[in-house]
Amino acid sequence: MTVVLYLLFGSLVLGGAGLGVFLWSLRSGQYEDLEGSANRILFDDDGPKR
Amino acid sequence: MTVLERGRGDAVLAAAAGAMGGAIDPAADPVPHTGMSAEPAHACAHCGQPAPAERRFCCPGCAVAFDTVRSLGLGSYYQRRVLDPDQRPPRPEAAEQRDLTRFIAEQPDGTQELTLAVDGLQCGACVWLIESVLGRDPAVVTGRVNMTTRRLRLAWRGSREDGTRLIAAIESLGYRLVPFDMEALTAARDETGRALIRALAVAGFASANVMFLSIGVWAGELAGWLDSMGPATRDLLHWVSALIAMPAIAYSGMPFFRSAAAALRQGRTNMDVPISVGVTLVTVMSLSETMSGGPHAYFDSAITLLFFLLIGRVLDHRARGQARAIAEQLLTLRAVDAAVLRPDGTTVRLGQHAINPGDRILVGTGERVAADGTVERGASSVDTSLVTGESLPVAVIPGGQVFAGTLNLGEPLVVRATATGGATLLAECVRLIEAAEARRSRFVVLADRVARAYAPAVHLAALLTFLGWYFGAGASLNESLLIAAAVLIITCPCALALAVPAVQVIATSRLFRAGVLLKSPSALERLAEVDTVVFDKTGTLTEPSLALVREGLDPEALSVAASLAASSRHPLARALVAAAGPVAGREDVVEHAGRGLAAGDVRLGSWGFCVDGGPSSPPPLEGLGREADRGWGEGYRGTVRGVSTPHPNRPPQGGREQDGTGTASPTQDGTRQSAASPELWLTRPGHPPVRFGFDEHPRPDATAVVSRLKGMGFGVHLLSGDNPAAVARIAETLGITSWQAGQSPVDKVAAVEAMGAQGHHVLMVGDGLNDSPSLAAAHVSASPSTAADISQTVADAVFQGHGLSPVTNLISTARRARRVMRENLVLAIGYNVLMVPLAVAGYVTPWVAAAAMSSSSILVIANSFRAGRVS
Numbered sequence: 001m002t003v004v005l006y007l008l009f010g011s012l013v014l015g016g017a018g019l020g021v022f023l024w025s026l027r028s029g030q031y032e033d034l035e036g037s038a039n040r041i042l043f044d045d046d047g048p049k050r
Numbered sequence: 051m052t053v054l055e056r057g058r059g060d061a062v063l064a065a066a067a068g069a070m071g072g073a074i075d076p077a078a079d080p081v082p083h084t085g086m087s088a089e090p091a092h093a094c095a096h097c098g099q100p101a102p103a104e105r106r107f108c109c110p111g112c113a114v115a116f117d118t119v120r121s122l123g124l125g126s127y128y129q130r131r132v133l134d135p136d137q138r139p140p141r142p143e144a145a146e147q148r149d150l151t152r153f154i155a156e157q158p159d160g161t162q163e164l165t166l167a168v169d170g171l172q173c174g175a176c177v178w179l180i181e182s183v184l185g186r187d188p189a190v191v192t193g194r195v196n197m198t199t200r201r202l203r204l205a206w207r208g209s210r211e212d213g214t215r216l217i218a219a220i221e222s223l224g225y226r227l228v229p230f231d232m233e234a235l236t237a238a239r240d241e242t243g244r245a246l247i248r249a250l251a252v253a254g255f256a257s258a259n260v261m262f263l264s265i266g267v268w269a270g271e272l273a274g275w276l277d278s279m280g281p282a283t284r285d286l287l288h289w290v291s292a293l294i295a296m297p298a299i300a301y302s303g304m305p306f307f308r309s310a311a312a313a314l315r316q317g318r319t320n321m322d323v324p325i326s327v328g329v330t331l332v333t334v335m336s337l338s339e340t341m342s343g344g345p346h347a348y349f350d351s352a353i354t355l356l357f358f359l360l361i362g363r364v365l366d367h368r369a370r371g372q373a374r375a376i377a378e379q380l381l382t383l384r385a386v387d388a389a390v391l392r393p394d395g396t397t398v399r400l401g402q403h404a405i406n407p408g409d410r411i412l413v414g415t416g417e418r419v420a421a422d423g424t425v426e427r428g429a430s431s432v433d434t435s436l437v438t439g440e441s442l443p444v445a446v447i448p449g450g451q452v453f454a455g456t457l458n459l460g461e462p463l464v465v466r467a468t469a470t471g472g473a474t475l476l477a478e479c480v481r482l483i484e485a486a487e488a489r490r491s492r493f494v495v496l497a498d499r500v501a502r503a504y505a506p507a508v509h510l511a512a513l514l515t516f517l518g519w520y521f522g523a524g525a526s527l528n529e530s531l532l533i534a535a536a537v538l539i540i541t542c543p544c545a546l547a548l549a550v551p552a553v554q555v556i557a558t559s560r561l562f563r564a565g566v567l568l569k570s571p572s573a574l575e576r577l578a579e580v581d582t583v584v585f586d587k588t589g590t591l592t593e594p595s596l597a598l599v600r601e602g603l604d605p606e607a608l609s610v611a612a613s614l615a616a617s618s619r620h621p622l623a624r625a626l627v628a629a630a631g632p633v634a635g636r637e638d639v640v641e642h643a644g645r646g647l648a649a650g651d652v653r654l655g656s657w658g659f660c661v662d663g664g665p666s667s668p669p670p671l672e673g674l675g676r677e678a679d680r681g682w683g684e685g686y687r688g689t690v691r692g693v694s695t696p697h698p699n700r701p702p703q704g705g706r707e708q709d710g711t712g713t714a715s716p717t718q719d720g721t722r723q724s725a726a727s728p729e730l731w732l733t734r735p736g737h738p739p740v741r742f743g744f745d746e747h748p749r750p751d752a753t754a755v756v757s758r759l760k761g762m763g764f765g766v767h768l769l770s771g772d773n774p775a776a777v778a779r780i781a782e783t784l785g786i787t788s789w790q791a792g793q794s795p796v797d798k799v800a801a802v803e804a805m806g807a808q809g810h811h812v813l814m815v816g817d818g819l820n821d822s823p824s825l826a827a828a829h830v831s832a833s834p835s836t837a838a839d840i841s842q843t844v845a846d847a848v849f850q851g852h853g854l855s856p857v858t859n860l861i862s863t864a865r866r867a868r869r870v871m872r873e874n875l876v877l878a879i880g881y882n883v884l885m886v887p888l889a890v891a892g893y894v895t896p897w898v899a900a901a902a903m904s905s906s907s908i909l910v911i912a913n914s915f916r917a918g919r920v921s
Contacts, residue, residue, distance in 0.1 A: 004283070008290055011259065019255040026247055036197035039174025044126070 097141040097224055098133045105635060109617075111142035115223045124182050131175040140170050140224030150213055153229035161191050163205040164213055169226035171200055180220055187216060202227065246364045249302035253357040256298030257350070263287045263294075264350040271345070281343060288340040288347045295349035299333055302356050305363065319505040325547075327509060328538055329356060335531045344528055348535075351900065388413075388420035391464065402454075405470045413463045418455060422469035425450050430460030475795075500546060500875060512538040515890050537889040539899040541882050545906040549874035552914035557867040560918045564859055565850040573846035575871075576830040577864030579811045583759055583857070584802060584824075586816035587770035587780055590834060592746040593852070596622065598629035599743040607740040611732045614639050614647045614654045622730055622744055623647070623654075651735045660733040746776070748783055755854040756784045762861075765810065769793050769801055771820055798824040815857060817841050832857060863917075870917040874910045881906040 025031070096112035096119075107113040119127055133139070155163045171177065177195045180202065184193030189212050192205040202220075206212055217227050267287050270279025303326065310326040313319055329352050336347040389397045391410040402420050405411065410426065413419050419432070431443040434456045443459050446452055452465055454474040469475070516534035519525045525533075558568045568574065585591050608630050615623035616635030627633065639649040646655015653660045732740040759766050768789035770777045777791035790801065802824045805812050814821070814828035817837035822844045825831035833845035842848050849856035885902050888894050894902075 004286075008263075011262070012294070015255055015259050019251060022251050023248060026244065026251070031247065033196040033198045036174075036177060036195065039177060039197060042130075042174060043178045 094141070095128070097139045109141065111222070112224070115140075115142055118222065119179065122183065122186065124179055127175050127179045130173075130178075132173045134172045140172065140176070142222050142224045150210060150217075150229055154210060154213060157205070161205045161207050162210065162213055163192075163203070165230045166202045166204065166217070166227040167230060168195065168200050168202050169228070170224060171195070171197065176225070179223065180225065183219060183223070184216065187219075190216065201230070243364070243367050246305060246360065246367055249305060250357070250360040250364050252298050253302035253353060253360050256294050256302075257353040257357040260291045260295050260350045260353055263291045267347075284345070285340070285343055288336075288349075291347065291349040292337060292340050295353045296333060296337070298353055299329060299349075299356060302353075302360060303329055306356075306359070319502055324505045324508060324538075325355075325359065331512075331531075331535055331538055335528075335535045338528060338531060342528060346532060346895070402470070405467055407467050407470055407473075409467045409470075411465045411467055413452075413458045413465055415458060415460065415462060418457050419452050419465060420470075421454050421465075421467040422474045423452060423465040423467040425452060426464045426466050428461055428463035430458055430463050433457040433459055504546065504879075508538065508541040511541065511886065511890070518890075519892070532895070533889070533892050536892075536894045536899045537886065540885045540889045540894060540902055545878035545881065545903065545910045546875065548907055548910050548914075549878050550871050552911050553867050553871045553874060553917045556914050556918040557863055561847075561860065561863055564856065566856045566860060567848045567850075568846065568860075569848065570846050573830055574864045574867050576811070576846070577813065577860055578868035580764070580813040580830060580861060580864075582765040582767065582805055582810040583813045583815065584767045584769055584805070584828065585786075586814075586818065586821050587768060587772055587777055588746065589817040589836060590815050590821075591752050591768070591780060591784060591854070592748050596625050596744040597747045598625055599745050600629065603742070604740065607732055607737075608742075609633050610652065610734065611654050611730070611740070611742065614649050614652060614732075617641070618647055622742075625744055626730065626742060646730075653733045654730055657731050660731045660739060746780070748780060749852060749854050751853040751855050753784050755858055756786055758858055760785075762858075764861075767801075767805075769798050769824070771798075771818075795820040795823050799827045802827050813857075813861070815854075816845075832860060867917045870914060874913055877913060878906055878910050881909070 030037075094108035094112050095106050096116045097108065107116065119125060150164065153164055157163055168180070174197065177197050180195050181193055184190045184204070187206075189206045189208045190204070191207060192203060193216075194203050195201070196203070204213070204216065206216065220227055264287075267279070267284055270284060306322045306326050306329070309320065309322040313323060332348050332352045336349050336352070339345070339347050387399050387401060388405055389412040390400050390405060391397055391412055397412060405421050407421075409421075411420060411423065415430075425446050425448050427448060429445070429447045431445045432452055433443050434453070446463070452463070454469075512534045515537045516530050519533050520527065520530035554574055557574055561568050608626075612627050612630030612633040613636045615626045615630075616633060617639050618624075618641055636649045639647050641647050646653055646659035648654075729744065730742045732742065756766055766786050766788070768777065768781050768786045770789070770791055771793050772791060774791040777789055781787070781789040790797075793801070798821065802812055802814060806827075806829065811829040814825050814831045815833070816822075816825055816831070817834055818841065822841045825833065825841060825844045830847075831845045832847040832849060833841045835842070835848050835850045837845070837848070847856075847860055849860075881902075885894070885899075889899060
């Protein structure tokens with residue numbers, strides 16, 4: 001039965017980490033320009049990005 | 051629509067091209083031959099606009115831009131680009147004068163930063179082009195385009211002049227950049243949207259985990275032939291669910307709780323009230339079950355319900371946010387600086403709001419007027435399309451009035467400001483719009499109206515059930531709560547909440563496929579109530595651009611005229627070229643701004659321009675002052691004496707309005723408008739002068755639409771700011787008996803409100819700025835997609851295409867939608883009403899209630915699809 005407790009704890013920690021990462025990505029503004037991000041993968045840039 | 055004087059245009063563009071300083075590497079550039087084979091033979095290779103046949107570009111600006119792009123090795127841009135017809139074409143035009151000092155922010159590390167609105171982004175290739183061009187400049191630290199909000203964030207090391215140079219470089223490629231005011235920018239940060247997404251993330255995390263645990267519980271309960279889960283494990287899982295779900299519900303439910311509390315504080319209920327009460331009640335009940343070790347815990351239902359509702363809210367908010375960003379961008383693109391002449395002779399650039407009445411402003415060529423005022427010096431023509439929607443420039447002379455927001459096309463003007471900032475016509479229109487919108491937002495949508503009656507009744511029923519069971523029948527607290535929760539769930543307004551939006555979504559997407567963009571969901575309900583339709587004339591009932599009157603025209607004269615007109619962007623020249631068909635443009639055409647075109651001895655333009663010896667020599671005709679040289683395309687006013695050459699194409703004098711004086715005779719708007727039709731004259735040595743008349747054409751199906759509306763029993767009216775003769779002509783052609791001419795924006799609003807006071811519900815269809823207050827004041831409004839920006843922002847519906855049939859489409863779709871909405875409401879309420887007695891009697895456990903509720907929702911959605919069928 002203790003394995004259930006370990007599993008519960010583990011899944012919560014991992015889920016919480018996922019949530020934390022999502023909130024960070026939201027705060028760093030990655031969702032501001034969804035159209036632009038979608039188009040940028042098609043750009044052909046060879047030089048270093050600014 | 052600016053009239054470029056070629057010399058100035060070339061100088062600007064040469065300077066910009068020289069400023070690029072990038073490596074020229076033709077070998078690295080893929081020549082875009084194949085990419086353009088899909089375009090018609092006479093489209094400009096750079097901007098896609100019509101170019102004279104046998105020429106690759108429509109203007110020297112495009113030629114320079116093309117060479118710039120290719121010399122930077124970015125030629126693949128043309129292969130990748132997809133031109134968006136709704137966007138401004140990437141044709142470089144003389145940049146408006148602008149001082150950037152007010153907008154540049156200096157960062158602590160020494161970089162200068164500037165945010166600009168970008169006009170003319172066609173697709174991702176444009177973003178790539180702009181960023182690549184900026185990236186090659188060593189001074190640039192950041193040059194990043196946000197495609198969703200159409201903004202460019204530019205940071206560079208250096209001086210302010212570097213910034214101006216960078217902006218000129220991008221503008222030379224055909225985009226228009228306008229700096230953002232920093233205060234406006236920070237106010238626009240989307241806090242609500244972010245809060246919603248955070249709530250969504252938390253709800254998602256919690257609901258996924260709680261669902262996992264619930265699957266365990268259900269599996270444990272239902273596995274009859276396996277060892278079922280003991281109560282201890284079940285309780286453990288319930289407790290863990292509680293610990294995850296309760297903080298999550300408290301956090302992600304905030305948007306709903308806040309909205310419900312706000313409504314309750316005003317003594318009303320809206321849709322969020324039952325949702326909040328239901329979620330809270332289910333949570334409390336589940337907690338009490340968990341604490342007492344009972345089997346029915348519904349944390350998963352509560353948190354998952356919040357998750358799905360939040361998905362809907364986030365998507366809805368994003369859709370509106372996009373519309374909001376575009377509206378902000380449009381307003382920024384129109385913001386104006388002005389050069390104010392100080393008494394000591396110096397010039398200082400001030401923002402629109404720093405100008406005072408009585409200040410003298412210098413309005414250069416290609417610059418927008420910053421305030422309402424009177425012209426003190428200079429004679430020119432202004433593009434008033436922003437204010438009136440008229441495509442034809444209007445001539446102004448000293449003593450004439452100009453309005454804020456109009457564009458000066460000819461020589462520089464000195465204007466004495468009479469109304470500034472908040473007192474201009476533009477601001478007045480915005481205020482009228484805001485007042486009307488405030489009135490309109492009090493229109494309570496059907497769903498909220500039902501919620502007002504429904505929600506209190508439902509809560510009362512649940513409360514009575516609880517009290518009845520607890521006190522009356524002596525049941526335990528848990529059981530009573532359970533039954534009360536079942537009553538609340540079974541009467542849950544989910545189907546009710548879906549009844550209207552489901553139909554709105556389907557009707558809106560059907561309209562979208564037909565080329566009509568419906569901007570506000572409540573517009574459907576308002577459209578269904580309409581019984582009167584009011585139209586504006588120019589641009590709404592008629593095509594936005596003028597068309598050539600072809601009767602009695604000599605085709606050879608037409609093609610000669612078209613060969614001159616091919617290189618001009620004046621709207622009349624364009625109409626001439628459109629009527630003439632493909633014609634080779636002449637190379638040696640010189641355009642005299644505001645007056646006409648000349649190629650050798652052949653002249654095309656205003657009467658005065660055609661007959662006088664040249665731009666600087668005085669007109670030879672006696673008795674004519676400067677007034678004869680109105681700006682080409684103007685109707686001719688003035689008495690003519692001493693004309694020696696017979697002109698068979700001129701209509702008899704009696705048919706014209708004679709106005710011998712030089713003063714402006716103001717119409718309602720205070721701007722000069724010609725009573726006679728606009729015209730161009732063509733003079734050639736050895737041939738008599740030829741007159742080309744232009745007229746407005748009604749939209750192709752306008753007559754049919756008007757008669758159909760009348761057949762459906764609508765009152766049809768026409769309100770226009772134009773002169774009575776023109777309005778009467780159109781009204782007669784289309785069969786509209788009730789019309790008014792010479793209406794100012796205030797007059798139009800008064801007329802619309804008078805109809806409203808009589809109990810009519812008015813659909814207003816209009817396109818110019820002078821229509822936008824009445825668009826806002828009407829019960830519901832629509833604009834063609836060629837309308838002035840602010841009309842499109844204010845109108846409830848924007849329709850594309852040349853025809854007017856979207857108007858009847860809108861009304862019939864709205865009526866059908868309203869019918870289906872009512873059916874849905876009946877279904878939703880009826881279904882629930884059947885089930886309530888069962889729930890009150892205690893025969894319904896919460897999960898049965900949930901199943902019943904879901905099936906009623908599915909029934910409502912299925913019925914909504916009938917709104918999408920073509921009637």
